[in-house]
Amino acid sequence: MPFIKVNGLPFMLINLPKGKFILFSKIFWPQDFFIFAIAMITFIIFVVLFTVFGRLFCGWVCPQTVFMEFVFRPIEWLIEGTPGQQKKLNEGEWTFQKIWKKGLKHFIYFSISFLIANTFFAYIVGIDELFKIIREPLSEHLVLLSGLIFFTYLFYAVFAFVREIVCTTICPYGRLQGVMFDKDTMQISYDYKRGEPRGKFKKHAERTDGDCINCLKCVQVCPTGIDIRNGIQMECVGCTACIDACDDVMKSIDFKTGLIRYASENEISESRKFHFNGRMKAYTGLLTLLVIIMGVLIATRKTVDTYISRVNGQLYQELPDNRISNLFEAKIINKTRDAFPITWRVEGVDGKIDVIGTKLITLKSESINKFYFLLSMPKLSNAKG
Numbered sequence: 481m482p483f484i485k486v487n488g489l490p491f492m493l494i495n496l497p498k499g500k501f502i503l504f505s506k507i508f509w510p511q512d513f514f515i516f517a518i519a520m521i522t523f524i525i526f527v528v529l530f531t532v533f534g535r536l537f538c539g540w541v542c543p544q545t546v547f548m549e550f551v552f553r554p555i556e557w558l559i560e561g562t563p564g565q566q567k568k569l570n571e572g573e574w575t576f577q578k579i580w581k582k583g584l585k586h587f588i589y590f591s592i593s594f595l596i597a598n599t600f601f602a603y604i605v606g607i608d609e610l611f612k613i614i615r616e617p618l619s620e621h622l623v624l625l626s627g628l629i630f631f632t633y634l635f636y637a638v639f640a641f642v643r644e645i646v647c648t649t650i651c652p653y654g655r656l657q658g659v660m661f662d663k664d665t666m667q668i669s670y671d672y673k674r675g676e677p678r679g680k681f682k683k684h685a686e687r688t689d690g691d692c693i694n695c696l697k698c699v700q701v702c703p704t705g706i707d708i709r710n711g712i713q714m715e716c717v718g719c720t721a722c723i724d725a726c727d728d729v730m731k732s733i734d735f736k737t738g739l740i741r742y743a744s745e746n747e748i749s750e751s752r753k754f755h756f757n758g759r760m761k762a763y764t765g766l767l768t769l770l771v772i773i774m775g776v777l778i779a780t781r782k783t784v785d786t787y788i789s790r791v792n793g794q795l796y797q798e799l800p801d802n803r804i805s806n807l808f809e810a811k812i813i814n815k816t817r818d819a820f821p822i823t824w825r826v827e828g829v830d831g832k833i834d835v836i837g838t839k840l841i842t843l844k845s846e847s848i849n850k851f852y853f854l855l856s857m858p859k860l861s862n863a864k865g
């Protein structure tokens with residue numbers, strides 16, 4: 481998103497140090513913070529609503545899992561082999577083969593972490609600034625460069641060593657799963673009614689056990705190292721790797737697939753189909769309302785905001801022609817990328833404005849402009865403006 485530009489503006493920029501935010505190529509200022517607050521609440525409700533489908537967000541949206549399972553883990557498989565081979569390699573002596581395999585893996589991990597850190601920075605400082613760091617002498621961008629190096633090491637540490645601990649221990653969303661789940665929540669479930677009792681598969685022998693042949697393939701592929709057959713666990717990130725592994729096993733022995741599948745507890749224990757319960761309906765209603773409010777706020781957002789206040793501690797002055805005047809401060813925020821002139825006038829009352837400086841002033845683009853002006857009115861005016 482930070483690389484896409486619409487009308488010269490990045491699609492997304494979250495420049496916290498400068499308090500400048502661009503969403504959908506629209507500039508937002510700290511004065512628009514209420515839109516951000518509503519956007520945050522909408523996002524939280526969205527995530528909570530999606531929890532009815534289990535940790536779908538964790539398994540398929542969260543960058544931690546997406547990078548881990550779609551980028552870093554496949555590289556590990558490619559270089560070090562299956563989980564069994566990896567375990568053997570980890571426990572083995574430091575041979576030449578182990579050194580180059582580990583070295584290559586960590587070199588690739590570090591390089592990808594560097595790219596991720598660059599992209600992360602593009603969200604914060606924008607691509608133009610990022611390209612400046614790349615093109616210009618590094619000594620001119622020491623602060624940004626140290627940030628880039630810090631985040632490269634941070635991402636490298638997360639993806640190479642910390643890994644699932646982020647999902648199981650650090651992430652607050654993961655810790656909150658327990659309170660957001662109920663018996664209608666769709667999640668990765670083992671069909672214990674069909675699978676138990678477990679027993680080895682014997683070709684041509686009549687099967688008296690359940691469908692689980694205890695091959696442990698589902699445990700081996702699990703990134704968080706859990707056994708889903710022990711029931712729903714907080715560590716499950718909903719990546720569905722165990723579903724694929726078990727379905728492959730089921731196909732190879734001519735059993736029906738779906739022993740591990742997406743299902744709610746009620747679906748497994750009472751064979752009851754998934755239904756949209758009251759809680760889900762309430763969240764959906766709330767989410768729709770928030771999205772409408774946000775849409776209206778964004779569509780009706782003004783591109784110029786003006787705040788006028790009397791200068792602190794300034795008392796009114798009596799003028800000789802039976803008029804009074806006072807000094808005011810005008811703060812005009814131009815949120816657009818264009819500079820344009822403004823003129824001053826009093827409307828509805830018999831007043832006069834004397835801007836200190838000149839009357840025709842140009843508002844600079846993307847800037848907060850401050851002006852001072854004297855407002856004078858007849859003393860007995862009953863204007864309420």
Ligand code: SF4
Nearest residue numbers: 702716717719720722
């Ligand atoms: S492999 Fe299965 S149990 Fe393990 S995290 Fe993925 S979905 Fe959950």
Ligand code: SF4
Nearest residue numbers: 692693695696698726
């Ligand atoms: S992969 Fe399927 S059959 Fe094998 S142990 Fe897991 S649940 Fe049982």
